[in-house]
Amino acid sequence: MGTRKMHADEADIDTSLVRALLGAQFPHWAELPIARVESAGTSNAMFRLGEDLVARLPRIAGAVGDVAKEHQWLSRLAPHLPVAIPVPLGKGAPGETYPWHWSVYRWIHGETPTAGRLAEPGLLARDLAEFIAALHQADPADGPPSYRSEALATRDTGTRDAIARVREIVDADAATAAWDAALRAPAWSGPPVWIHADLQPGNLLTVRGRLSAVIDFGCLGLGDPAVDLIAAWYLLPADARGILRAGAQADDASWARGRGWALSIALDELWYYRDTNPVMAGIARYVIDQVLTDHQHAG
Template sequence: MCARKMHADEADIDVPLVRRLLAAQFPRWADLPVTAVDSAGTSNAMFRLGDDMVVRLPRVEGAVQDVAKEHRWLPRLAPSLPVAVPGPLGKGTPAEDYPWPWSVYRWLDGETPAVGRLAAPRSLAADLAEFVTALHRIEPADGPPSYRGRPLETRDGTTRATVAALDGIIDTDAAIAGWEAALQAPAWPGPAVWIHADLQPGNLLTVRGRLAAVIDFGCLGLGDPAVDMIVAWYLLPADARGVFRTAVGADDATWARGRGWALSIALDELRYYRETNPVMAAIARHVIEEVRTEQAHTAA
């Protein structure tokens, strides 16, 4: 297996499976080396193919619809973005021993940034702001809605239930206070824009400390630009957040909603992955603490 299973309904995926799929559907690549990619990703399994490609297979049925979405939209969005994004090279079809479509992309070089160990956090903050601004400015056209494009208040019931489930694991009073503060922010008054909606460390690649690529567009779609503020708490230290916020031009309401999105997503991740994905769980704990600290400072 490529990694420990995280979901009850997760498919069995390993190197022999990838080799069989390639031999049947892309024989021109069948003789290339295939190696599992060490990743904390939760929706897809990845295998490096030769030197310059990667095979990406949904782990669960819920990620299947992202295959067609990425193949359709990433080539259209890429020319307007300042850093590399995955370039589809082939779209696989379901097979006897694998039930869903899958993808071959070009390999993107870089390393995942490590929270707390950024080489140039203020420069990276500026890079992230440039990417977010460029994405939000792309003509929405007939883009699909992001499942994270709904108003923040639609997550109220599930977020409160998640906080209750984490009683004894986190400071639940602080979490509820931070969540309620975010809910008080005015809703986004403008039209929906393109959002990545999952700008976490694992979906970013850096080279010499600077942003080189953004990957995993499974949450891509149209929605409130505040969702893309989450990277400020997921990755950036407090003294670099101002650089990011100023560069993206986030007003108080957008920033507050972004903080609420970061908190809600992190709470869900901590509850779900606490036992199965220690990397994701550690990042989620970090986000929850960063939001608590910033909220306490804001309220002081």
């Protein structure tokens, strides 16, 4: 997955580029072994630097703004959260053959969970709820809007377009009915709170089945707390979702919006990545199936 391009405007990034950037900007790290991190991530390329560090370089221009945001906010949020998050150690500048800012972080050990193969789904649901609650309670003063800060209803046209694009592999009528149901939920009327906004398997790390870290805060910002409930459908089996819902204290409207967010995001991911990122497309198909099953049982 690491070398395949997923975007038309994606930069050329390899170990020699990373070595050159380190040599010019962080010579004290330049002699460390460099190894590409195989990942289904779509916005950044990652390279392990020795045992303890990782370089993270935006693949596309649209992800470049995340660098400054993460350097500004992650160290402030980290003390308030119950599990580890990435804290930048170095901010790289554009180089001769790479046009954007980039970051060096400390490497966080852990395993990426896989939906359907969780060792402790109930305990993981509690861990996720604890993280979500803590993040939502962090002081929102001066926080930027999340990448997913819009009201769910503003995604209507894009979501229906996505349904049309994948109708040969997804039950379009069922997806439309589930989306219509989500739109009937009352909109969030409270103040915006800090949200991760992308709590899916690739952005979580576990140790012995328990949540140990949350990574990739590119979507971080202020928004509707329901967006973080997408973890219920991206990762958890049906019998553990209620544990997350209870721990996050999600009311009916928030739960319905969270399910709508999960469906909308997964539909977008399925049509966009179906040919270039089979892991991401597979996760998206799982999410869509979970949402449609939920909706069918609720109806």
